[in-house]
Amino acid sequence: MISITSFSNIPEISIFAIKNNINLEFNGLVKPILYSDEFVKSIKERPDYSLIRSAHGPFFDLMPGTDDIELKELVELKLKRAITACKILGIKNIIFHTGWFPKTYEGSAWIKNSLTFWNNIIEFTNNAINIFIENVYEDTPDLMLGLVKEINNNNFNICLDIGHVNANSSKSLKQWIETLQSKIGHVHLHNNFGINDDHNGLTNGNINIKEILTLLKHNSPIANWNLEIRNGIEESIAILQKANL
Numbered sequence: 001m002i003s004i005t006s007f008s009n010i011p012e013i014s015i016f017a018i019k020n021n022i023n024l025e026f027n028g029l030v031k032p033i034l035y036s037d038e039f040v041k042s043i044k045e046r047p048d049y050s051l052i053r054s055a056h057g058p059f060f061d062l063m064p065g066t067d068d069i070e071l072k073e074l075v076e077l078k079l080k081r082a083i084t085a086c087k088i089l090g091i092k093n094i095i096f097h098t099g100w101f102p103k104t105y106e107g108s109a110w111i112k113n114s115l116t117f118w119n120n121i122i123e124f125t126n127n128a129i130n131i132f133i134e135n136v137y138e139d140t141p142d143l144m145l146g147l148v149k150e151i152n153n154n155n156f157n158i159c160l161d162i163g164h165v166n167a168n169s170s171k172s173l174k175q176w177i178e179t180l181q182s183k184i185g186h187v188h189l190h191n192n193f194g195i196n197d198d199h200n201g202l203t204n205g206n207i208n209i210k211e212i213l214t215l216l217k218h219n220s221p222i223a224n225w226n227l228e229i230r231n232g233i234e235e236s237i238a239i240l241q242k243a244n245l
Contacts, residue, residue, distance in 0.1 A: 002240050003053055004227040005188075014048045016233055025054040025226045026091065032058035032078035035085045043089055054093035054186070054226065057082040063099040065114040072117055075099075080124050093130045093224070095159045095186060098144060102137055111147050122153055132159035132186040139169050141179045148183050157185035160220075163228070164188075166207050167197050173207065177215045184220035188228040189240070201232015202239050213243040 003023035006014050017024050028043065029035070043049060062075045079096060086094050100110060122131065133156075135144060144158055158180055165173050177184070191205025192198040202209045216223060225244065227236050 001053060001224045002226075002237070002244060003224065004229070004233070004237065005056070006048065006052075007230065010230060013233060014046075016237075017051055018048050020237070022051065022237060023053045024048055024051045025056060025095075025228070026052045027056050029055050029057055029082045029085060029094075030059060032060060032062060032081075035081055040085055040088050043085075049089075052089070052091060054095065054224070055082070055086055055089075055091045057094050057096040059097040059099070062097070063101065064096075064117045065099055065105060065110045067105070067109070067113050072113075076117060076120060079121055083121070083125055083129060086129055091129070093132065093186065095132045095134050095188075097136050098133050098138070098147075100136070100138055100143060102139070107143050107146070110143060111150060114147055115150055118147070118151055118156065122151070122156055125155065127153075127155050129155070130185065131156050133157075134159040134161050134164075134188065135169075135176075136161070136164050137168050138164075140171050141176045145180055145183060158183050159186040159188060160184045160223075161188040161228070162207060162212055163190040163192050163197055163199060163205075166194050166205070167192055173212055174215060177212070177219050181219045182222075184216070184223045186224045186226065187216060187220070188226055189236075190227065190229045199228055199230045201229045202227075202236040204232055209239060210243070213240075217243070 003025050005025045005027050058078050066072050165176050191200045191202050191207045193206050
């Protein structure tokens with residue numbers, strides 16, 4: 001499945017999606033707020049509502065792998081609110097950041113801290129929603145792979161963000177993809193120059209997009225492809241449609 005993120009401050013994305021019947025990833029749940037009945041109703045009234053296939057959950061200041069029990073309970077509450085909204089809206093796929101931050105918890109401690117949290121979240125979904133955890137600051141794919149293997153649930157897999165790898169990891173995208181393979185169920189596609197998380201269109205950066213798409217098709221053949229871009233919309237969609245044939 002090919003889709004594109006509907007950034008609220010870039011209305012032309014939704015307009016383009018409606019005109020060309022392109023699936024959307026809803027970005028309106030990223031702020032950890034109380035999603036009111038009025039808010040959810042407003043989503044159902046959007047002209048692009050029927051195109052929404054996934055949603056990005058809240059992530060600002062949220063660390064599911066924390067050792068602080070009270071903080072973890074608060075994070076869990078905020079993620080569950082987003083899941084509840086998805087249940088009401090009929091959205092079957094939701095993406096959450098891992099919340100991992102460099103030089104905090106040692107790897108095995110982070111996985112241990114994360115296990116109970118994510119198992120609780122999965123239980124809350126009743127296996128009716130697919131959860132994808134997304135890399136941000138991780139240097140290697142090993143921690144995410146270890147966590148997904150420990151959880152061992154078909155509804156809990158990885159969202160590989162290739163722009164985050166390019167900007168934040170010392171390992172190549174090829175290494176990430178070949179390590180994670182079928183555990184990648186969702187991909188955030190955008191480009192940058194290896195410094196900032198620019199969310200450029202696919203031709204604006206130093207990632208070899210053609211090579212990456214070929215690697216993804218070979219190693220992660222059932223993964224969804226989502227453009228998370230702020231420019232170059234039409235040409236980026238064309239690249240994906242051509243590569244996905």
